[in-house]
Amino acid sequence: MDFEDAxxxxxxxxxxxxxxYNQLDDADIIISAVGHIKLIGGDHPNRFGELNPTGESVTDVANKIKQTNFHGIMVVISNPNDVMTSMYQQILGFPKERVIGTGTLxxxxxxxxxxxxxxxxxxxxVSGYNxxxxxxxxxxxxxxxxxxDQPIEKLAKxxxxxxxxxxxxxxxGGFTVFDGKGYTNYGVSTAAVRLSLAILNDARIELPVSNYREEYGVYLSYPAIVGRDGILKQLQLDLPQEELDKLQYSADYIKKNLNK
Incomplete structure (x- = not known):
């Protein structure tokens, strides 16, 4: 009703x-924002704090979507983002390139x-990626x-x-915002809109979004070309060994929690 009043x-x-859910039959995009954000805080804040309840909600929603004729692109902002994106893909059975998380965008x-x-x-x-x-x-x-266009490592030195x-x-950063007002909204919603517009407009733009990387066997954030059909092309960065090790650690961390 609040939306209708506007x-x-x-x-x-x-x-x-x-x-x-039948209204989704001819939709181009679904954005999943289900979640239990109040569970991520505490003395040791972690988005995996909402893993189980959000996982249950995602399972319920995905099974309902599965009963429709939706054949568009699934955009996920639910947390923990990489795991929830993977869950949607597994339950829906969509090609991996059609299920994308906002990730580190x-x-x-x-x-x-x-x-x-x-x-x-x-x-x-400023250019570059998390x-x-x-x-x-x-x-x-x-x-x-x-x-x-100047390397930050040179400028920082x-x-x-x-x-x-x-x-x-x-x-x-997300926890800082969460501690201040009890939720986050503007940053993540803008990221979701940017990703969705890239899909709707067939922008074919590179974005650091959560997409399935075969070499890591999991959804994680890595630059990819995004367009009308979702992930059109996966990019390959020339990373130093230290950053490759960090990426492998992150992939293993996601996998460990995905298998819980």
Whole structure:
């Protein structure tokens, strides 16, 4: 009803249906936001705190979607993101390229915000990725990060910038927001919209989203080309061994929790 109350002041009409899964038959995209965010906090915050209850909700929703004729792209923002994305793919039986998690698209944006502030530039002048789990085992792949096309590792050395502190601030960014207002919404919803528009517009743009990587045997965040049919092409970064080790650790961490 709150959405319907807004419609008279909006420039376009929107049809709103509640719990009618048959309306999904001709949908292009479904965005899954089911979750139990209150369970991620505490003294040792971790998105896996909501694994079991959110997993039950995802199982229920996925089985209902399975009974429809939906054949579009599944976009997942539910947490723990990589595990929930994998669960949707397994239950729905869709090709892996048609089930995508927002993953570290949000964390990469947080990194760009933090780096942009450190160098007093717009975050859009920062490029690079956070990789792995959308969660505690993620990391900033500093070898990929540039500020106005200058390698950040070179700039950090010249300016004395502590990259490890930025990495930690980014990794814990969601929990910082959560501690402040009890939930997160703007950052992740913007990431979901960006991913969805890339699909709807067949943008064929590279995004660090949660997609299934055969070499790791799990969904995790790694840049891929996204378009109308979902993941169109998986990219291959030239990462140093230290970052490859971090990515393997993150993949193993996701797998360990996926098998619980």
């Amino acid at each position: 419609m008279a002041n909006l420039p376009s009409h929107t049809n709103i249906f509640v719990n009618d 949000l964390d990469s944006a947080r990194m760009k915000r933090a780096v942009g502030k450190a160098f007093s530039v717009d975050p859009r002048s 990789l792995g789990e959308h969660g505690n085992s993620q990391f900033t792949a500093w070898s990929t990060v540039k500020v106005i 010249e300016s004395g910038l502590n990259l490890e502190k930025i990495n930690e601030d980014v990794r814990m």
